[in-house]
Amino acid sequence: MSQLFTEQSIIGEIVTEFPKASDLFKTYKIDFCCGGNRPLIDALEERSLAKEEVLDKLNSLYEEAKALNNQDTDWTKATFTQLIDHIVNTHHKFLNEELPLLSPYVTKVLRVHGAEHQHLAEVHSLYNQLKTELEQHTIKEEADAFPLFINFENNPSDYNKEELTKLVTELEDEHDGAGDLIKEIRNITADFTPPPGACGTYRLVYQRLANLESDLFQHIHLENNILFKRAREL
Known part of the structure; x- marks a missing residue:
């Protein structure tokens, strides 16, 4: 049986075509947001993953979803306004x-357990850096970037395109920074795995950090691999 996705398929385009691929990529720690513009084979080799295993699972999941007609919203066919509304009302919210x-809670865990688990000081520092950067980033998008996208869609011009292209480059750089921070948090928390005997708050913080990562990756994917890409191609 021929496979839709191959080792040369672009990671971000795979998730655009089949959003549930993000769950599989997360399992294998394949970056599909900031690292979404490269062939799948690059990520497989980087992480020393079995090519056939990952491709078989990916294509099997796609065929199962297709058979069940379990398709997510195709954001590549949405207008800028529709996609931006979704990003703001889902991910920014x-x-x-x-x-x-x-x-x-991050501060409480550091205060209570920091002496015994010294990596929590770094988690606290990285989280607060990430929090500040994301808050500033979302404000910038809603105040400056997204109105420019909508204006360009309604009134395309060389000037609007030039301004938009410069802003997109800045936003992508900010995405890279946020992605690096959450990856570092994952690394120093051993994939958000609390130590044996961790209290409820400790476990809660790790679970919510994992949820934050999951939402952030989907958020960045929609912008980098769909919204920004479409803007550049217009």
């Missing part, structure tokens, strides 16, 4: 609510 709520 999540960040605006979760970042300030999680912050005191």
Whole structure:
């Protein structure tokens, strides 16, 4: 049976075509947001993963979803306004609510367990850096970037395209920075695995950090691999 996705398929395009691939990529720690513009084989070789195993699972999941007609919204066919509304009302809303709520728990775990688990000081520092960067980033997108996208869609011009291209480059750089921070948090927390005997708050913080990573990767994917890509191609 021929396979839709091959080792040369671009990671971000795979997730665009088949959003549930993100779950599989997360399992294998394949970056599909900031690292979504490279062939799958690069990530497989980088992580020393079995090519046939990953490709078989990926294509099998796709065929199963197709058979069940279990397709997610195709954001490549949405207008800029529709996609931006989804990003703001889903992913920005999540960040605006979760970042300030999680912050005191991260601090509490450091205060209570930091002497015994010294990596928690770094988690605390990285989280607060990530929180600040994401808050500033979402404000910038909603105040400056997204209105420019919508204006360009309604009134395409060379000037608007030039301004948009410069802004997209800045936003992609900020995405890279946020992606690096959450990956570092994952690394020093052993994939968000709490130590044996960890208290409820400790476990809660790790679980919510994992959820934050999952939402952030979907968020960045929609922007880098769909919204920004389409803007450059217009």
